[in-house]
Amino acid sequence: MKTEHIKTTDSNYMDLLRSTVRSIEPYVPILPFEVLADNLGRPIQEIIKLDANENLYGPSSLVRDALADLDYPHIYPDPENRALRKALSDFIGIPSENIFAGAGADEIIDLIMRLFIDQGDKIIDCPPTFGMYSFDAAVNGAETVVIERKDDFTLDLEAIVEAVSVYAPKLLFLTSPNNPDGGLISDEELHTLLALPIIVILDEAYIEFAGIENSRIDWVLEHENLIVLRTFSKWAGLAGLRVGYGAFSVGLLKELWKIKQPYNVSVAATEAALVSLDDSVNLLQVVSEIRSERKRLSQMLSELPFVFPYPSHGNFVLCQVKGISALELHQALSAEGILVRYFDKPRLRDHIRISVGLSHHTDVLETILSRISTE
Ligand SMILES: Cc1ncc(COP(=O)(O)O)c(C=O)c1O
Known part of the structure; x- marks a missing residue:
C-alpha cells in the first residue's frame, strides 16, 4: 500500500x-x-x-551503607519483588501473596485506576485530602464525585452512601490518618463503607505515626473489596527512593500483576526497604x-x-x-x-x-x- x-x-x-x-x-x-x-x-x-x-530524621543509618554496597545495580530488579514481599509479610503478618510493591504509594494509586477505570467511570474523593486521588482519576479518564468532609474533617458517611447509590462509582478513596488534618477513620465507618458495592482504597501512608495498632491492613484477608496502601516514604524516611506497598485480596492482585511495569521498584529502593525492615525497631x-x-x-x-x-x-x-x-x-x-x-x-x-x-x-x-x- x-x-x-x-x-x-x-x-x-x-x-x-x-x-x-x-x-x-x-x-x-x-x-x-x-x-x-x-x-x-x-x-x-x-x-x-x-x-x-x-x-x-532521615533513613536508618544502615540504608546509606547498603546503598554504597549494592552488589547488582547493573541487573534489573526482580519483577515480582519476592524478597521485599516476603520481608513485608513477616513485618505486617499477612501472606506475601496479598502484597504488592510499587514505586511509592503514588504508583499504586495510578495502577488501581488503570485496573478499574474505563473512560467516564466514577470515583469518590473526600476532600480536603491527598490530591493524587483526583489527579490520577482525571489522568485515567474517570469522573470524580466529590463528597466534602464535614467542618471537623470527618467523613460525611450519609452523603457517601447516597452517592454510591446515585452514581454507582467504582472506587472510594479514604485516608487514615487523613492528609492534611491527621484524623483517623473509625472501625464503624470503615465497616459501613465496606458494605457498599464499591472498592474501598484505604491509604495508610501515615499510620505508623498513629500507632501501628490502628492499621486495618489485615482486613484485606476478610474483605475482597478492600485495598490498603502503605509507604516507606514517611516512617522509614525513604521518600526520595520511592517505595511503597499495598495489600489486596488474592483475586484482585492476580489482575494487578497483569498490568504492572516489570521493574517498577528499583534495586536501590528494594535494598533500602529491606534494610529498613531489618532496622524497624x-x-x-x-x-x-x-x-x-x-x-x-x-x-x-x-x-x-x-x-x-x-x-x-x-x-x-x-x-x-x-x-x-x-x-x-x-x-x-x-x-x-x-x-x-x-x-x-x-x-x-x-x-x-x-x-x-x-x-x-x-x-x-x-x-x-x-x-x-x-x-
Ligand atoms: C495520604 C498520602 N498517601 C500517599 C502519599 C505518597 O506516598 P509515596 O511517597 O509512597 O508515593 C502521600 C504523600 O505525601 C500522602 O500524603
Whole structure:
C-alpha cells in the first residue's frame, strides 16, 4: 500500500492527544529543594523544610551503607519483588501473596485506576485530602464525585452512601490518618463503607505515626473489596527512593500483576526497604520521638493567638490561621527559611500545614512565630 507523507502542523499533532489529557489543567510542579533554597537566597542546610510531610530524621543509618554496597545495580530488579514481599509479610503478618510493591504509594494509586477505570467511570474523593486521588482519576479518564468532609474533617458517611447509590462509582478513596488534618477513620465507618458495592482504597501512608495498632491492613484477608496502601516514604524516611506497598485480596492482585511495569521498584529502593525492615525497631523508636515532637509542636502552636492546631495522628499538624492571612504567614515563614504548606484551595485558604521536624526546628519556628505575634 502506498503511504503518503501528510504534512502536519503542530496544531494537528495536538489533535492527536487524548481528549482527557487536553482537558487537564497544566501541571504545576513543586520546586526542588535546591531551587527553593536558591530562591530564598539561603544555603540548603539552612532551610527548614516542613512543607511535604517528609521524615526529617532521615533513613536508618544502615540504608546509606547498603546503598554504597549494592552488589547488582547493573541487573534489573526482580519483577515480582519476592524478597521485599516476603520481608513485608513477616513485618505486617499477612501472606506475601496479598502484597504488592510499587514505586511509592503514588504508583499504586495510578495502577488501581488503570485496573478499574474505563473512560467516564466514577470515583469518590473526600476532600480536603491527598490530591493524587483526583489527579490520577482525571489522568485515567474517570469522573470524580466529590463528597466534602464535614467542618471537623470527618467523613460525611450519609452523603457517601447516597452517592454510591446515585452514581454507582467504582472506587472510594479514604485516608487514615487523613492528609492534611491527621484524623483517623473509625472501625464503624470503615465497616459501613465496606458494605457498599464499591472498592474501598484505604491509604495508610501515615499510620505508623498513629500507632501501628490502628492499621486495618489485615482486613484485606476478610474483605475482597478492600485495598490498603502503605509507604516507606514517611516512617522509614525513604521518600526520595520511592517505595511503597499495598495489600489486596488474592483475586484482585492476580489482575494487578497483569498490568504492572516489570521493574517498577528499583534495586536501590528494594535494598533500602529491606534494610529498613531489618532496622524497624530503631526506626519505630524514631517514629515515637516524632510523636513526642508532634505533641510539643501542637502545644507550642496552641499557645499562639493566631494559629489553631487540629489534633493530628500524622507527622504533621494542620492549623487554622485567624486574625492574619495564612498566605502572608506562609510567606513570612518562607522569608525566614521555614517552609510550611499553604493550600490555595477552598476550605483551606485560612490554613497552613506544618510537618513535624526535629526538636530544634520546633525551637526556631517558635522563636519566629512569637516574633510575628508581637509585630
Ligand atoms: C495520604 C498520602 N498517601 C500517599 C502519599 C505518597 O506516598 P509515596 O511517597 O509512597 O508515593 C502521600 C504523600 O505525601 C500522602 O500524603
